[in-house]
Amino acid sequence: MDPLVSTQWLADHLSDRDLRVADATYHIDLPGEPKRDAAAEFAAGHVPGAVFMDLAGFSDPDSPLPSTMPNAARFASRMAKLGLGDGLRIVLYDDASHITAARAWVMLRAFGFSDVAILDGGLTKWRAEERPLDLGAHTIRPRHATPRAQGSNIADMAQVRAALNSDTQIVDARGAARFTGAEADPRAGVAPGHIPGARNLPYKQVFNPDGTWKRGQDLRAAFAAAGVDPDRPMLMTCGSGITASILAFAAHLLGQEAAVYDGSWTEWGADPATPKATGEA
CATH class of the missing domain: 3.40.250.10 (Rhodanese-like domain)
Structure with a gap:
């Protein structure tokens, strides 16, 4: 899988059994920026079958700094609950001004998950092409996630x-x-x-x-x-x-x-x- 996939490629492969899609939208909400709710936006429309990654939940809760990388246990637990486990290809996308799918890509690779791609153009391009969207949430089957590295790059x-x-x-x-x-x-x-x-x-x-x-x-x-x-x-x-x-x-x-x-x-x-x-x- 190429590290950058097109909307057409994703549409063609959505039904692949070993493929998972994750919405990695995260709004930094710096002072002066309009407040946005990534979870609510996900519920209102997302790529079919995608799970909401919630990067804020992956961050180290004990760090005084924002958006700090989690430890291996927290990473593995969050990934497993989302069904983003071992033996899968994962495509990440976002609908954020700071293109936060790239942050998720860095995090997954830091823990040894290498078969990871980013959707080129993100949800904006997917919507512009009038491709289908799912609403709400769907049943997630947990899947064991094994960190094979910690802090790489x-x-x-x-x-x-x-x-x-x-x-x-x-x-x-x-x-x-x-x-x-x-x-x-x-x-x-x-x-x-x-x-x-x-x-x-x-x-x-x-x-x-x-x-x-x-x-x-x-x-x-x-x-x-x-x-x-x-x-x-x-x-x-x-x-x-x-x-x-x-x-x-x-x-x-x-x-x-x-x-x-x-x-x-x-x-x-x-x-x-x-x-x-x-x-x-």
Whole structure:
């Protein structure tokens, strides 16, 4: 299964016995953003047979940071209850402004689930093509889920500090105003700016105007425009690890693997001991 599947491919394979579909919509709800209820939206219409993943429920409840990766036990329990277990191919999609299917993709791969894809264009494209939607919920058959790895390609602050003095490129997915520090961080107690030496590739730059992912030379050109060489080691960051996951998936489409800084700027920017930079890269 290709890591990026089309709406037509999914429509053709929905009845495959080893295929499962998961709605990974998650709304970050930063200050100033309109409130949305992902669970209610799922109930109002979703890809036939899909389960609602609820990324908020997967996050580590004991972490002071938002959207932190869960431990293996929590991950396995949540996956099993959703029927997203061993021996399956899983297609992820979302209907979120921050393309949160990519975060789910990073999480599943971090625990060794490699046969995972993202629906190109997400629910927006599926709806635009007037494809069928299911309403409400359906019966889920639990399925054992075995984490075969833990924390693969997930970086912590110590690893980011080490990267500052290495050949690894730190790539920031936030918008330019937050990256440069021209705009205050939306989270209280978090300084403006970025990790010293980081390059800024706003996540929206890896998508086409219709919301599908750029591929090939167009995608490579987006990295190059940000001063990033996708053939060299990369470590992705953002505000809380959500949109950094988009860049990690984009790198994967170019045949490269990139780590995601889980705490991202919410952790780095709130720590008075970390070095910080403002202005252009």
